[in-house]
Amino acid sequence: xxxxxxxxxxxxxxxxxxxVGFGSTTEDLDLAEGRTTDELLDELFEAATEPAAxxxxxxxxxxxxPEGAEVxxxxxxxxxxxxxxxxxxxxxxxxxWHGHLVTSFRVVRSPKLLSGQLRTYDELGxxxxxxxxxxxxxxxxxxxxxxxARSTGTAPNENYARELLELFALGLPVGDExxxxxxxERISASLxxxxxxxxxxxxxxxxxxxxxxxxxxxxVDDVHDLDTVIDAVVGHPQCAVHVTRCLASSILxxxxxxxxxxxxxxxxxxxxxxxxPLIRRLVEAGIDGARTETPLGPVAWFANAYAATAPTRSDxxxxxxxxxxxxxxxxxxxxxxxxSPEAWLTTSATAARLTTAIGLAEAASDTAPLTVxxxxxxxxxxxxxxxxxQGLSSTTIETLERSGATDRxxxxxxxxxxxxxxxx
Numbered sequence: 094x095x096x097x098x099x100x101x102x103x104x105x106x107x108x109x110x111x112x113v114g115f116g117s118t119t120e121d122l123d124l125a126e127g128r129t130t131d132e133l134l135d136e137l138f139e140a141a142t143e144p145a146a147x148x149x150x151x152x153x154x155x156x157x158x159p160e161g162a163e164v165x166x167x168x169x170x171x172x173x174x175x176x177x178x179x180x181x182x183x184x185x186x187x188x189x190w191h192g193h194l195v196t197s198f199r200v201v202r203s204p205k206l207l208s209g210q211l212r213t214y215d216e217l218g219x220x221x222x223x224x225x226x227x228x229x230x231x232x233x234x235x236x237x238x239x240x241x242a243r244s245t246g247t248a249p250n251e252n253y254a255r256e257l258l259e260l261f262a263l264g265l266p267v268g269d270e271x272x273x274x275x276x277x278e279r280i281s282a283s284l285x286x287x288x289x290x291x292x293x294x295x296x297x298x299x300x301x302x303x304x305x306x307x308x309x310x311x312x313v314d315d316v317h318d319l320d321t322v323i324d325a326v327v328g329h330p331q332c333a334v335h336v337t338r339c340l341a342s343s344i345l346x347x348x349x350x351x352x353x354x355x356x357x358x359x360x361x362x363x364x365x366x367x368x369x370p371l372i373r374r375l376v377e378a379g380i381d382g383a384r385t386e387t388p389l390g391p392v393a394w395f396a397n398a399y400a401a402t403a404p405t406r407s408d409x410x411x412x413x414x415x416x417x418x419x420x421x422x423x424x425x426x427x428x429x430x431x432x433s434p435e436a437w438l439t440t441s442a443t444a445a446r447l448t449t450a451i452g453l454a455e456a457a458s459d460t461a462p463l464t465v466x467x468x469x470x471x472x473x474x475x476x477x478x479x480x481x482x483q484g485l486s487s488t489t490i491e492t493l494e495r496s497g498a499t500d501r502x503x504x505x506x507x508x509x510x511x512x513x514x515x516x517x
Contacts (some may be wrong), residue, residue, distance in 0.1 A: 094383065098130070098203055098381075102125040102132075104120065104483055105484075106137075106295070108380065108384070108517070109133075109137065109251045109343045110137075111397070111479065112344045112376060112379055112384070112516055113181065113344060113376055114181030114184070115176060115181060115184050115374060115395065115397055115400070116389075116480045117480035119474070120462065122480065125205070125482075126192070132374065133242040138182060138372075140179065140180040140181075140217065141180055141182035141286045145215060147159075148212060148215075149171070149208070149212050150171070150208045153170060156204055156469065157203050157206070158203065158204060159202040159204070160204065164198055167204055168411065171211075172396060175188065175392070175400075176395075176396040182369075186214070186218035187215040187218055188422075189216040190218050190225070191432040192216060193260075193261065194225075195260075197238065197423065201238050203294065207234050208280065213228050217219055218368065221409075222332075223366060226261065226327065227319065230257070230322075230323065231287050231296060233294050236287060239253040240289055241253045241284065241287055245302045245303075245407075246286070246303050247306030249284075251277050251281045253281075254281040258272045259278065259431060260428060263331040264294070265328065276311055278312045278405065280326075283310070283317050284319060285304050286298050286303025293465050310322065311326065332366070333362035333366060334354065335356040336358075336441055337354050340368075340372065341354055343385055344379060345375060345379050345384045347387070348432065348435070350383065353378060357378075357405070361448060363456075383517040387515065387517060388434040388436055389434075389513070389514055390420050390434070391414060391415055391418035391446075392415065394446065394514060395411060395414055398449070398450065398453050398513065401463040401478050401479050401480075402460075402461045402464065402506070404457055404458065406422075407456065412510070414445045414449035417441045418437065418438070418442040419432075425498060446509050446514075448478050450505045451505045453508060457501070461477035463475065463478040464504065465478070467499070467500055467501070468500060479507060485512055486510075486512050487508045489510040489512050
């Protein structure tokens with residue numbers, strides 16, 4: 094078990110903003126001065142409950158049909174919000190659900206539909222899981238991605254029902270809590286009837302395309318439509334456990350204690366599967382020591398590095414890094430989402446990270462936190478500028494001293510160092 098950060102508010106804030114956010118800079122860590130860890134957490138999580146001041150993708154005129162330039166603008170706008178948004182927990186939850194309740198532009202091929210889905214995750218991500226799952230099930234992007242829009246009572250498509258159980262809500266069958274192929278078949282039939290108007294992307298329910306037969310699903314009788322399916326799924330004992338385990342693994346790192354998952358899942362279920370209080374409890378568990386070292390994904394690394402450098406130009410830097418690293422927003426590799434954290438430590442990802450670090454350092458604003466700190470040569474200030482109040486690691490300090498690097502060269506080395514790659 095890791096050491097507690099409870100009595101070190103700055104360290105607790107820095108770890109939290111990486112675990113359920115996209116890192117921090119000197120300005121963020123200055124908030125910890127004279128305040129307790131609980132006060133800082135209260136502020137972070139209160140911000141996550143408030144409506145976004147500016148809706149995600151606000152100002153972008155997003156077409157229904159695929160246009161590469163628009164997708165690039167969407168990715169850029171989303172990364173900028175991750176790096177500079179004032180509600181890191183809320184932004185992190187939107188990103189988490191995008192990798193859990195998965196769709197991909199490669200299949201959906203519509204900026205308008207994908208932006209609508211991500212706004213739904215942004216609005217509902219911290220609330221009751223039932224509301225989020227219901228909205229996702231009939232979301233236009235999901236109806237395209239897993240073929241729900243083509244599923245009829247006479248020819249039900251099982252794609253969404255299978256992923257609903259296996260990945261989204263219950264996980265793989267376990268012992269007495271197993272779901273069966275019969276459950277998949279019956280859920281598929283019960284979710285038929287939803288269609289998509291390809292002219293404007295709107296969805297509608299057509300009763301004549303629906304099989305309204307009442308069936309027993311997951312041990313629940315009279316399941317026959319969207320709401321009875323969702324009730325049966327979220328009421329299953331494995332739902333709270335599966336969602337808790339996925340969130341705990343993402344926040345606390347691999348190897349989360351099963352006892353912690355079970356205890357938190359029990360409370361999650363009692364609280365009506367409301368997500369944000371569960372996130373708060375998992376964060377507190379991490380602060381108190383229930384965390385492991387976890388590599389940051391490419392998107393989180395880029396957002397943190399962007400915040401530290403405030404580049405005057407970033408054209409091509411994000412895509413040039415994210416493509417070889419294997420994590421492009423709105424393009425997960427498959428319905429299972431992003432791979433495990435270890436996948437981000439490949440040779441190609443490491444090389445891309447160094448190249449991008451050099452580019453960000455060269456383009457950094459003169460007033461950016463890291464630029465100012467590097468100009469003084471104060472390595473403690475440099476560490477704070479990338480969200481490490483505990484200072485740089487001894488290995489990184491040795492590397493910097495041996496290199497003799499200063500200013501922009503020093504910035505590039507710091508950005509590409511393990512200190513910014515791993516949350517401890």
